[in-house]
Amino acid sequence: xxxxxxxxxxxxxxxxxxxxxxxxxxxxxxxxxxxxxxxxxxxxxxxxxxxxxxxxxxxxxxxxxxxxxxxxxxxxxxxxxxxxxxxxxxxxxxxxxxxxxxxxxxxxxxxxxxxxxxxxxxxxxxxxxxxxxxxxxxxxxxxxxxxxxxxxxxxxxxxxxxxxxxxxxxxxxxxxxxxxxxxxxxxxxxxxxxxxxxxxxxxxxxxxxxxxxxxxxxxxxxxxxxxxxxxxxxxxxxxxxxxxxxxxxxxxxxxxxxxxxxxxxxxxxxxxxxxxxxxxxxxxxxxxxxxxxxxxxxxxxxxxxxxxxxxxxxxxxxxxxxxxxxxxxxxxxxxxxxxxxxxxxxxxxxxxxxxxxxxxxxxxxxxxxxxxxxxxxxxxxxxxxxxxxxxxxxxxxxxxxxxxxxxxxxxxxxxxxxxxxxxxxxxxxxxxxxxxxxxxxxxxxxxxxxxxxxxxxxxxxxxxxxxxxxxxxxxxxxxxxxxxxxxxxxxxxxxxxxxxxxxxxxxxxxxxxxxxxxxxxxxxxxxxxxxxxxxxxxxxxxxxxxxxxxxxxxxxxxxxxxxxxxxxxxxxxxxxxxxxxxxxxxxxxxxxxxxxxxxxxxxxxxxxxxxxxxxxxxxxxxxxxxxxxxxxxxxxxxxxxxxxxxxxxxxxxxxxxxxxxxxxxxxxxxxxxxxxxxxxxxxxxxxxxxxxxxxxxxxxxxxxxxxxxxxxxxxxxxxxxxxxxxxxxxxxxxxxxxxxxxxxxxxxxxxxxxxxx
DNA sequence: CTTGGCGTGATTTTT
DNA sequence: TCACGCCAAG
Numbered sequence: 001x002x003x004x005x006x007x008x009x010x011x012x013x014x015x016x017x018x019x020x021x022x023x024x025x026x027x028x029x030x031x032x033x034x035x036x037x038x039x040x041x042x043x044x045x046x047x048x049x050x051x052x053x054x055x056x057x058x059x060x061x062x063x064x065x066x067x068x069x070x071x072x073x074x075x076x077x078x079x080x081x082x083x084x085x086x087x088x089x090x091x092x093x094x095x096x097x098x099x100x101x102x103x104x105x106x107x108x109x110x111x112x113x114x115x116x117x118x119x120x121x122x123x124x125x126x127x128x129x130x131x132x133x134x135x136x137x138x139x140x141x142x143x144x145x146x147x148x149x150x151x152x153x154x155x156x157x158x159x160x161x162x163x164x165x166x167x168x169x170x171x172x173x174x175x176x177x178x179x180x181x182x183x184x185x186x187x188x189x190x191x192x193x194x195x196x197x198x199x200x201x202x203x204x205x206x207x208x209x210x211x212x213x214x215x216x217x218x219x220x221x222x223x224x225x226x227x228x229x230x231x232x233x234x235x236x237x238x239x240x241x242x243x244x245x246x247x248x249x250x251x252x253x254x255x256x257x258x259x260x261x262x263x264x265x266x267x268x269x270x271x272x273x274x275x276x277x278x279x280x281x282x283x284x285x286x287x288x289x290x291x292x293x294x295x296x297x298x299x300x301x302x303x304x305x306x307x308x309x310x311x312x313x314x315x316x317x318x319x320x321x322x323x324x325x326x327x328x329x330x331x332x333x334x335x336x337x338x339x340x341x342x343x344x345x346x347x348x349x350x351x352x353x354x355x356x357x358x359x360x361x362x363x364x365x366x367x368x369x370x371x372x373x374x375x376x377x378x379x380x381x382x383x384x385x386x387x388x389x390x391x392x393x394x395x396x397x398x399x400x401x402x403x404x405x406x407x408x409x410x411x412x413x414x415x416x417x418x419x420x421x422x423x424x425x426x427x428x429x430x431x432x433x434x435x436x437x438x439x440x441x442x443x444x445x446x447x448x449x450x451x452x453x454x455x456x457x458x459x460x461x462x463x464x465x466x467x468x469x470x471x472x473x474x475x476x477x478x479x480x481x482x483x484x485x486x487x488x489x490x491x492x493x494x495x496x497x498x499x500x501x502x503x504x505x506x507x508x509x510x511x512x513x514x515x516x517x518x519x520x521x522x523x524x525x526x527x528x529x530x531x532x533x534x535x536x537x538x539x540x541x542x543x544x545x546x547x548x549x550x551x552x553x554x555x556x557x558x559x560x561x562x563x564x565x566x567x568x569x570x571x572x573x574x575x576x577x578x579x580x581x582x583x584x585x586x587x588x589x590x591x592x593x594x595x596x597x598x599x600x601x602x603x604x605x606x607x608x609x610x611x612x613x614x615x616x617x618x619x620x621x622x623x624x625x626x627x628x629x630x631x632x633x634x635x636x637x638x639x640x641x642x643x644x645x646x647x648x649x650x651x652x653x654x655x656x657x658x659x660x661x662x663x664x665x666x667x668x669x670x671x672x673x674x675x676x677x678x679x680x681x682x683x684x685x686x687x688x689x690x691x692x693x694x695x696x697x698x699x700x701x702x703x704x705x706x707x708x709x710x711x712x713x714x715x716x717x718x719x720x721x722x723x724x725x726x727x728x729x730x731x732x733x734x735x736x737x738x739x740x741x742x743x744x745x746x747x748x749x750x751x752x753x754x755x756x757x
Numbered sequence: 758c759t760t761g762g763c764g765t766g767a768t769t770t771t772t
Numbered sequence: 773t774c775a776c777g778c779c780a781a782g
């Protein structure tokens with residue numbers, strides 16, 4: 001039997017977790033301890049041994065990647081398992097979406113079953129339109145996203161007082177109404193609304209009981225749960241629902257995004273959960289694990305099974321460019337020794353640090369992939385075309401309608417205000433038609449009173465004139481008539497012609513063929529989706545849009561593919577959950593790793609982040625710091641994190657990598673290369689453009705043999721004050737005595753001091 | 758409609 | 773520190 005075979009592969013700790021039958025169980029799963037395997041075997045245990053149907057299990061993850069992995073592995077183990085049986089397996093958001101679509105009475109909140117999921121960008125755009133329409137006074141519009149997020153979180157009427165004395169809370173109220181009117185939910189709304197309706201059901205205020213009553217709730221990466229998710233959990237879990245949650249408190253690196261601080265403690269006390277742990281790490285070599293132990297927080301156990309392996313290598317590089325150059329040859333060397341590119345990864349603290357590696361690797365012809373957040377939004381045609389589709393599929397979606405019409409490049413109307421009025425008029429007309437059919441009683445009476453309707457009614461001069469279709473843009477008519485056209489049998493293949501897209505894509509523009517190609521690829525993606533789901537066009541597009549909002553569209557978004565044989569470049573954050581045989585962590589300077597942080601909490605998180613980074617390595621780990629970190633707000637020399645690793649685990653190659661003369665000669669060579677390619681110059685030595693390129697030269701010749709950091713008074717250079725010497729230093733400040741200017745105190749965080757060796 | 762004096766935040770990012 | 777937005781003064 002499948003389950004027995006899987007179970008036999010486990011160690012004693014994993015077995016204990018799988019066969020634990022307590023009502024609530026928390027598994028403290030250390031890095032690389034086979035967390036996902038335990039989770040999947042647990043599901044199989046419940047299914048085969050406890051005869052619990054998959055349909056009665058809710059399995060919650062944070063990322064689609066994790067959810068896919070779980071589903072795929074289950075289906076692979078037993079082919080008869082269907083996606084339908086696994087309907088409650090998914091991300092928190094995905095499961096909430098399914099609940100709202102299939103089980104919960106969204107109508108009671110003022111939504112219909114075909115509601116759509118809004119992307120965060122759409123949310124901001126909707127807010128901007130409301131500001132325009134209602135002439136709201138909102139300060140710091142450039143930070144609107146953040147401000148909205150904060151203001152939306154406040155529900156207490158008394159606390160709704162704007163810090164900047166503007167209309168932000170008027171806006172949040174309008175947003176709430178507008179989202180219902182447009183039949184759209186944000187990511188947050190998915191959780192909130194599902195939670196609200198589950199809570200109401202739990203209190204017995206509503207029916208529809210039997211369809212959703214899970215026997216088990218299983219949570220992956222539980223340490224990343226935020227308050228809302230814990231709340232949702234409490235509404236899902238009934239007396240006889242069991243809870244099994246797996247996570248690692250040492251890998252909390254997203255608390256700045258709101259994950260609840262001590263989820264383990266909270267859950268343990270709330271549900272009297274039994275606590276188990278998985279201490280055995282199968283991934284990393286002995287010395288890597290030994291180093292990692294110094295970054296554990298709460299005395300958790302971490303045991304390895306591999307040999308101690310090679311020592312951790314610490315390197316010092318003069319600057320990022322020199323490092324990129326070194327890494328290129330190091331990677332070539334490894335590759336010649338038979339290490340596949342895909343087993344090599346370079347981690348850094350900030351996104352901006354990847355550029356230099358990209359350039360050098362491109363020139364050295366080393367295949368690589370960078371993990372960057374690229375979305376469909378970065379392709380302007382598709383951004384526009386998706387708005388067209390959104391409005392066509394949902395005429396209430398005025399936000400998308402207006403943006404489709406007023407797009408700078410592909411739109412047909414100039415004034416957002418006019419388009420807004422036009423779309424509103426049609427939405428109102430639609431609603432009037434609906435209530436005529438259903439009788440006025442039935443129309444959305446329960447909706448919270450929103451003033452938007454009244455306001456626009458007043459400003460409306462002659463609404464009747466707006467119904468004259470001939471006077472209106474063709475694109476608008478095409479979008480408005482889309483659902484009728486679908487009913488009359490419009491096919492996806494005809495969409496290009498239906499919308500006369502080639503006309504809007506401006507045949508004269510330079511990007512024309514590229515644009516047409518992108519749209520065609522999107523349409524074929526939708527077409528595949530429609531076939532797979534067996535859905536008709538209009539309904540299918542709605543499903544596709546929701547799917548795309550939650551899953552993204554991988555073919556347009558350059559996500560890292562671990563199967564591709566290429567070197568992976570990513571931030572430490574992005575490295576979570578991955579593993580490589582060779583890992584290089586770069587820029588371990590004070591101010592960068594750990595990043596200059598405010599409080600103790602942030603500092604702890606930086607430590608966990610570094611822990612996550614080093615524990616990605618299976619066999620070989622190399623850590624490096626810069627002498628001249630230049631562009632990043634960082635100090636020269638190694639950070640505290642490096643000295644936390646005991647010397648016996650480390651081969652310190654920082655002093656061995658050539659003599660000072662070698663370095664100097666090397667820099668001359670590098671400099672020649674730089675002068676040969678202007679692009680590099682721009683970000684590596686931006687100041688050289690104005691200063692004639694002599695400064696670097698002086699700096700290099702200033703390097704004296706045998707002089708190490710800290711022993712001799714540190715000389716520094718400042719763009720404004722010239723050359724000086726550090727005369728005082730504490731945790732936050734540096735005092736510098738300049739030759740010409742005198743004494744000046746700087747904040748370490750911000751001073752753009754150039755440290756001379 | 759420009760100018761300067763303040764205040765504020767700066768990084769990591771899934772859904 | 774530096775960039776940027778806000779706002780009041782000109």
